[in-house]
Amino acid sequence: xxxxxxxxxxxxxxxxxxxxxxxxxxxxxxxxxxxxxxxxxxxxxxxxxxxxxxxxxxxxxxxxxxxxxxxxxxxxxxxxxxxxxxxxxxxxxxxxxxxxxxxxxxxxxxxxxxxxxxxxxxxxxxxxxxxxxxxxxxxxxxxxxxxxxxxxxxxxxxxxxxxxxxxxxxxxxxxxxxxxxxxxxxxxxxxxxxxxxxxxxxxxxxxxxxxxxxxxxxxxxxxxxxxxxxxxxxxxxxxxxxxxxxxxxxxxxxxxxxxxxxxxxxxxxxxxxxxxxxxxxxxxxxxxxxxxxxxxxxxxxxxxxxxxxxxxxxxxxxxxxxxxxxxxxxxxxxxxxxxxxxxxxxxxxxxx
Amino acid sequence: xxxxxxxxxxxxxxxxxxxxxxxxxxxxxxxxxxxxxxxxxxxxxxxxxxxxxxxxxxxxxxxxxxxxxxxxxxxxxxxxxxxxxxxxxxxxxxxxxxxxxxxxxxxxxxxxxxxxxxxxxxxxxxxxxxxxxxxxxxxxxxxxxxxxxxxxxxxxxxxxxxxxxxxxxxxxxxxxxxxxxxxxxxxxxxxxxxxxxxxxxxxxxxxxxxxxxxxxxxxxxxxxxxxxxxxxxxxxxxxxxxxxxxxxxxxxxxxxxxxxxxxxxxxxxxxxxxxxxxxxxxxxxxxxxxxxxxxxxxxxxxxxxxxxxxxxxxxxxxxxxxxxxxxxxxxxxxxxxxxxxxxxxxxxxxxx
Numbered sequence: 001x002x003x004x005x006x007x008x009x010x011x012x013x014x015x016x017x018x019x020x021x022x023x024x025x026x027x028x029x030x031x032x033x034x035x036x037x038x039x040x041x042x043x044x045x046x047x048x049x050x051x052x053x054x055x056x057x058x059x060x061x062x063x064x065x066x067x068x069x070x071x072x073x074x075x076x077x078x079x080x081x082x083x084x085x086x087x088x089x090x091x092x093x094x095x096x097x098x099x100x101x102x103x104x105x106x107x108x109x110x111x112x113x114x115x116x117x118x119x120x121x122x123x124x125x126x127x128x129x130x131x132x133x134x135x136x137x138x139x140x141x142x143x144x145x146x147x148x149x150x151x152x153x154x155x156x157x158x159x160x161x162x163x164x165x166x167x168x169x170x171x172x173x174x175x176x177x178x179x180x181x182x183x184x185x186x187x188x189x190x191x192x193x194x195x196x197x198x199x200x201x202x203x204x205x206x207x208x209x210x211x212x213x214x215x216x217x218x219x220x221x222x223x224x225x226x227x228x229x230x231x232x233x234x235x236x237x238x239x240x241x242x243x244x245x246x247x248x249x250x251x252x253x254x255x256x257x258x259x260x261x262x263x264x265x266x267x268x269x270x271x272x273x274x275x276x277x278x279x280x281x282x283x284x285x286x287x288x289x290x291x292x293x294x295x296x297x298x299x300x301x302x303x304x305x306x307x308x309x310x311x312x313x314x315x316x317x318x319x320x321x322x323x324x325x326x327x328x329x330x331x332x333x334x335x336x337x338x339x340x341x342x343x344x345x346x347x348x349x350x351x352x
Numbered sequence: 353x354x355x356x357x358x359x360x361x362x363x364x365x366x367x368x369x370x371x372x373x374x375x376x377x378x379x380x381x382x383x384x385x386x387x388x389x390x391x392x393x394x395x396x397x398x399x400x401x402x403x404x405x406x407x408x409x410x411x412x413x414x415x416x417x418x419x420x421x422x423x424x425x426x427x428x429x430x431x432x433x434x435x436x437x438x439x440x441x442x443x444x445x446x447x448x449x450x451x452x453x454x455x456x457x458x459x460x461x462x463x464x465x466x467x468x469x470x471x472x473x474x475x476x477x478x479x480x481x482x483x484x485x486x487x488x489x490x491x492x493x494x495x496x497x498x499x500x501x502x503x504x505x506x507x508x509x510x511x512x513x514x515x516x517x518x519x520x521x522x523x524x525x526x527x528x529x530x531x532x533x534x535x536x537x538x539x540x541x542x543x544x545x546x547x548x549x550x551x552x553x554x555x556x557x558x559x560x561x562x563x564x565x566x567x568x569x570x571x572x573x574x575x576x577x578x579x580x581x582x583x584x585x586x587x588x589x590x591x592x593x594x595x596x597x598x599x600x601x602x603x604x605x606x607x608x609x610x611x612x613x614x615x616x617x618x619x620x621x622x623x624x625x626x627x628x629x630x631x632x633x634x635x636x637x638x639x640x641x642x643x644x645x646x647x648x649x650x651x652x653x654x655x656x657x658x659x660x661x662x663x664x665x666x667x668x669x670x671x672x673x674x675x676x677x678x679x680x681x682x683x684x685x686x687x688x689x690x691x692x693x694x695x696x697x698x699x700x701x702x703x704x
Contacts, residue, residue, distance in 0.1 A: 127594050137526055140534055174489055174579040182492055182576060208583025212591035224534060225577045227526040229584040231560025236588040239564035242479050244596075247616035257613025264599035264606035 001057035001076050002096020003294045003301070007035045010095065013301035014049070015042040020302075021309050027089050029054050029076035054079055058100045060294065067100035068107060077101060081108045084287035090312035093305050095292040102138060102282065102291075109285040114324040117142070118284040119150050119223070120291070121157055122230055123307070126214030132158050133211060133219040136280065137227035147171065147188035147220055148195070152323045153283040154218035155200035160314035161307060166199070167217035170206035172225065181205065188220075195330040199323045241269070281311070288316060353409035353428050354448020355646045355653070359387045362447065365653035366401070367394040372654075373661050379441050381406050381428035406431055410452045412646065419452035420459060429453060433460045436639035442664035445657050447644040454490060454634065454643075461637040466676040469494070470636040471502050471575070472643070473509055474582055475659070478566030484510050485563060485571040488632065489579035499523065499540035499572055500547070504675045505635040506570035507552035512666035513659060518551070519569035522558035524577065533557065540572075547682045551675045593621070633663070640668060 003009060007030060014026050025048050028035060032053040039049055054076035058067045071078050077096055081104055083089035094101050106118055119135035132154045135142065142150070151169045158167035171189050173181040185205070192202045203216045208229060211219055221229070248258040248265075258265065282289040288311050292304035355361060359382060366378050377400045380387060384405040391401055406428035410419045423430050429448055433456055435441035446453050458470055471487035484506045487494065494502070503521045510519035523541050525533040537557070544554045555568045560581060563571055573581070600610040600617075610617065634641040640663050644656035 125591075127591050140526070172580060174492070174576055175583075208580040208585075209587030209590070211584060212587035221580075224526055225580045228524060228560040228573075228577045229580050231527075232563055232581040232584050233560075233588045235561030235564035236585045237592060238561070239477075239479050240589060240592050247619050248613060250616055250619070254613040254616035257609040257611070257616070259609070260612065261600060261606040261609025264602055264609070267599050267602070 001030045001034075001054075002060065002094050002101075003292065003296060004060075004095075005297075007038050009296065009298055009301055011035065011038040011042060011045070013296075013298045013305060015044045016298060016302040017305045017309070018044045018048050021306065024048070024305075024309055026050070027052065027080070027083050029079045029083075031057055031076070052076075052079060058097050060097050062097055062100055064097075064099040064103035067097060068103050071100070071104070072107075078104050078108065081105050081287075081289060084289070085109055091288045091290065091308040093290045093292060093301075093308045095294055095296055095301060095304075098280070098291055098294075101289065105282050105285055105287075105289045109287045109289070111284055112286050112320065112324070114328055115149050115153075115284045117146055117149070118282050119153060121154055121281045121283050123161070124211055124219070124230075124233075126212055128214030130162060131211065131214055131217055131219060132162070133221070133226060133230065134283065135221065135223040135226050136230045137223045138282070140222065140224045142184065142222035144184045144187035144191055147184060147222070148191050148327065149284065149324070150220045151188070151192055151200065151202075151218065152197070152327055153320060154220060155197075156316050156319040156323055157281060157283060157311065158217045159199070159319060160311050160316045162217055164217045166201050168201045168203045168215075169218040169220060170203040170210065170216035172211075172219050172221035172229070173205040173207065175205070175207045184222075191331075194334055195327050197323065197327060197330070199319070199326065281307070283320070286317075288312070353382045353386075353406075354412065354446050354453075355644065355648060356412075356447075357649075359390050361648065361650055361653055363387065363390040363394060363397070365650045365657060367396045368650060368654040369657045369661070370396045370400050373658065376400070376657075376661055378402070379404065379432070379435050381431045381435075383409055383428070404428075404431060410449050412449050414449055414452055416449075416451040416455035419449060420455050423452070423456070424459075430456050430460065433457050433639075433641060436641070437461055443640045443642065443660040445642045445644060445653075445660045447646055447648055447653060447656070450632070450643055450646075453641065457634050457637055457639075457641045461639045461641070463636055464638055464672065464676070466680055467501050467505075467636045469498055469501070470634050471505060473506055473633045473635050475513070476563055476571070476582075476585075478564055480566030482514060483563065483566055483569055483571060484514070485573070485578060485582065486635065487573065487575040487578050488582045489575045490634070492574070492576045494536065494574035496536045496539035496543055499536060499574070500543050500679065501636065501676070502572045503540075503544055503552065503554075503570065504549070504679055505672060506572060507549075508668050508671040508675055509633060509635060509663065510569045511551070511671060512663050512668045514569055516569045518553050520553045520555045520567075521570040521572060522555040522562065522568035524563075524571055524573035524581070525557040525559065527557065527559045536574075543683075546686055547679050549675065549679060549682070551671070551678065633659070635672070638669075640664070 027050050029052045056075040058071050058075050058077045080092045084092045118138050120138045121132050121134035122136045124131045124133045134150050134154050155167045158164050171185050173185050248254050280291040290304050290308040292301050379402050381404045408427040410423050410427050410429045432444045436444045470490050472490045473484050473486035474488045476483045476485045486502050486506050507519045510516045523537050525537050600606050632643040642660040644653050
């Protein structure tokens with residue numbers, strides 16, 4: 001029911017996915033009077049959709065607390081998330097109200113054991129392909145351990161969606177000499193280094209301009225700066241698109257040039273399209289929820305569903321579980337070795 | 353002596369400024385053997401340059417603490433800053449080591465009364481023209497009062513350089529519903545609103561994508577997220593430039609289109625040129641220091657010098673002094689009125 005266009009975009013998008021991922025099946029939650037007629041129009045969805053009538057649809061402008069109070073149990077958003085909790089669905093996708101979705105997902109699915117907070121991960125186009133940036137706005141601030149969690153979550157997603165065997169991970173920091181970076185970021189770097197995780201390659205610190213360069217597969221930061229980085233990049237892309245339009249319509253020659261190079265411009269527009277930077281993924285809960293951009297068109301929503309499919313197919317949840325356990329084991333071993341060192345040095349001192 | 357090209361760029365840049373700002377005169381600090389022959393080559397600088405031989409030049413890779421220890425008193429960087437302190441120069445410009453420049457400027461000039469920390473302000477190109485963003489990396493983190501200081505500093509710079517009479521000021525924040533922004537940012541917004549400063553128009557919160565839109569004249573944030581926003585925007589601009597090159601060289605038609613529209617592309621390149629986003633300005637000290645991009649060419653460095661000229665000519669330091677005093681007065685009045693209210697309500701309670 002969510003997003004700027006609702007089922008008019010969501011259902012045709014599912015039809016596209018049904019063709020490209022023939023083994024996918026869909027549980028659709030929404031208001032029957034609106035959604036069912038659209039489903040019936042798509043022959044390709046026949047036998048692949050199980051529809052559930054929901055009493056309520058969460059509005060795009062509803063406050064998270066209000067949405068949770070009124071929509072718990074009976075809204076299409078809640079029921080879709082609950083289907084993941086009950087094991088009926090492998091993954092949930094919504095183009096609805098982000099705040100409400102995050103609140104409901106956190107309330108219904110709860111954070112995974114060993115993780116204290118969920119994060120929103122964005123797929124970020126780079127000159128090399130795509131990278132994952134997290135957290136882009138689930139929470140403000142993060143301590144060192146939470147940043148380590150984000151690194152592990154992001155790396156698991158990178159292995160499932162980018163096909164990187166041992167993805168490279170960087171911590172977002174400021175690089176100028178006079179400020180040496182946040183304490184928590186430095187501490188997180190130390191912890192990742194010491195853990196020597198087999199699931200990722202720790203690259204070190206990266207700066208804002210490294211994101212677009214594709215310096216690493218996974219960029220880790222706390223939600224405030226992550227959100228500002230994401231929105232600033234979106235803003236810059238729109239700004240340059242406008243510069244380009246202005247430049248191309250300035251003279252007859254540039255207009256002619258534009259006509260000749262139209263194919264190239266279309267390709268460029270596609271690569272710059274912020275709607276394609278789709279699929280913010282909620283990680284760190286007992287189940288995966290993919291948030292599609294509210295303004296996504298059919299292809300944009302289909303991309304979010306396919307991202308969700310890939311994550312389920314590649315068993316992201318299992319990978320996360322394994323990696324978090326591995327980190328905790330190495331962390332415990334590390335703590336024990338420090339305790340041992342202390343004991344040894346105390347022993348030595350006593351000998352003296 | 354600083355920057356990637358040293359006096360080979362700096363001196364010709366001054367010759368350009370001398371032509372465009374006929375009343376400007378220059379104190380040049382550097383190593384005589386290298387700098388003087390270049391000055392002599394430029395007839396336009398005749399009678400406008402006073403040269404001072406300096407024993408030491410700070411290297412681009414020197415650590416700030418080391419630079420301060422070794423370069424204090426005898427380096428060209430220090431001496432240029434000291435000329436501002438002594439009132440011999442109105443403003444200092446350098447393309448050198450940012451960290452060293454910040455350390456020396458802070459040490460030599462000290463922060464202005466009423467201000468606890470300096471900030472680095474960047475001129476940011478937008479679809480509407482230019483905005484000022486600060487702090488882009490002088491320090492990490494800022495409390496509410498420091499954010500208010502940045503607002504006042506940025507507004508004074510906007511009046512001097514953007515010609516805005518009563519510039520609009522926004523606080524950078526995250527806009528999603530589920531996270532309501534940093535406490536310090538909210539508190540700073542409250543303080544600016546209550547102060548009702550005549551020097552600026554408070555717009556409220558802005559998000560990352562508002563920067564490129566030019567929603568406000570001055571965007572205020574703490575140095576960590578400011579630095580990440582700046583570098584992310586630079587990275588995105590470079591990324592899109594590469595997309596554009598790739599798109600235009602893909603087919604014969606697009607190559608022909610490129611040739612026809614070359615003028616438009618040159619114009620676009622100029623607007624996207626990150627070297628032009630020049631002149632990081634150190635604000636909040638007892639004197640203005642302009643940091644030019646190290647990689648600036650002649651025109652880039654000239655732009656930084658002209659920015660410095662405009663700030664001196666438009667008496668930014670006086671404006672800042674006036675505005676800080678006005679804020680402190682209103683803040684004191686506000687505190688007094690709260691105290692009064694408390695006293696009154698206490699009195700009333702006693703009456704009961």
